Amino acid sequence: IAGITQAPTSQILAAGRRMTLRCTQDMRHNAMYWYRQDLGLGLRLIHYSNTAGTTGKGEVPDGYSVSRANTDDFPLTLASAVPSQTSVYFCASSGGQGADGYTFGSGTRLTVV
Amino acid sequence: GQNIDQPTEMTATEGAIVQINCTYQTSGFNGLFWYQQHAGEAPTFLSYNVLDGLEEKGRFSSFLSRSKGYSYLLLKELQMKDSASYLCAVMDSNYQLIWGAGTKLIIKP
Numbered sequence: 001i002a003g004i005t006q007a008p009t010s011q012i013l014a015a016g017r018r019m020t021l022r023c024t025q026d027m028r029h030n031a032m033y034w035y036r037q038d039l040g041l042g043l044r045l046i047h048y049s050n051t052a053g054t055t056g057k058g059e060v061p062d063g064y065s066v067s068r069a070n071t072d073d074f075p076l077t078l079a080s081a082v083p084s085q086t087s088v089y090f091c092a093s094s095g096g097q098g099a100d101g102y103t104f105g106s107g108t109r110l111t112v113v
Numbered sequence: 114g115q116n117i118d119q120p121t122e123m124t125a126t127e128g129a130i131v132q133i134n135c136t137y138q139t140s141g142f143n144g145l146f147w148y149q150q151h152a153g154e155a156p157t158f159l160s161y162n163v164l165d166g167l168e169e170k171g172r173f174s175s176f177l178s179r180s181k182g183y184s185y186l187l188l189k190e191l192q193m194k195d196s197a198s199y200l201c202a203v204m205d206s207n208y209q210l211i212w213g214a215g216t217k218l219i220i221k222p
Binding site: 031040041042043044045048090099101102103104105106107 | 121144146148154155156157158161163200208209210212213214215
């Protein structure tokens with residue numbers, strides 16, 4: 001692994017089902033983030049974690065939950081999927097403050113039907 | 114509230130120069146970032162400005178004026194592969210990135 005790995009790449013999910021999107025990084029970054037990206041709306045922060053063991057809510061947290069049991073993994077769970085959660089989901093990480101910026105995973109394209 | 118504004122779409126000609134503007138209002142400022150995102154792919158880092166002035170990196174340059182809440186990304190000698198969305202983002206006082214909606218750049222031959 002080099003960077004951030006997301007799985008699955010894409011998924012079609014029936015409404016009401018539970019789904020976990022996986023995110024793993026090997027850069028030992030402290031901070032990790034989950035975004036959703038919808039056409040015309042840009043990247044919106046769902047949840048974040050500044051360090052292992054802590055999480056926080058972003059701009060659009062409803063219907064999603066996260067955990068950060070260790071530095072490398074930051075899964076995102078949809079407890080009961082709804083069609084409005086159809087989106088592209090990006091996981092990102094940051095090693096520090098400022099010039100490092102964020103490194104993004106390749107994304108998960110989720111369709112809820 | 115926090116706000117990042119950039120044009121929705123721009124069109125330019127191969128070989129020409131294009132400037133993509135970004136204005137921002139955020140709670141605190143710890144730097145401004147530009148990212149490039151090709152269709153169906155993840156955003157990739159282009160540039161970072163924390164002090165006023167111009168940062169040049171090859172064909173790409175980024176400018177910042179903190180007093181005006183303004184930045185631009187300048188792309189020179191445009192190539193077809195530069196067709197992409199360009200995202201402006203500001204790091205706020207909590208060191209989180211606030212994102213603009215992105216500017217879709219279309220390059221014509």
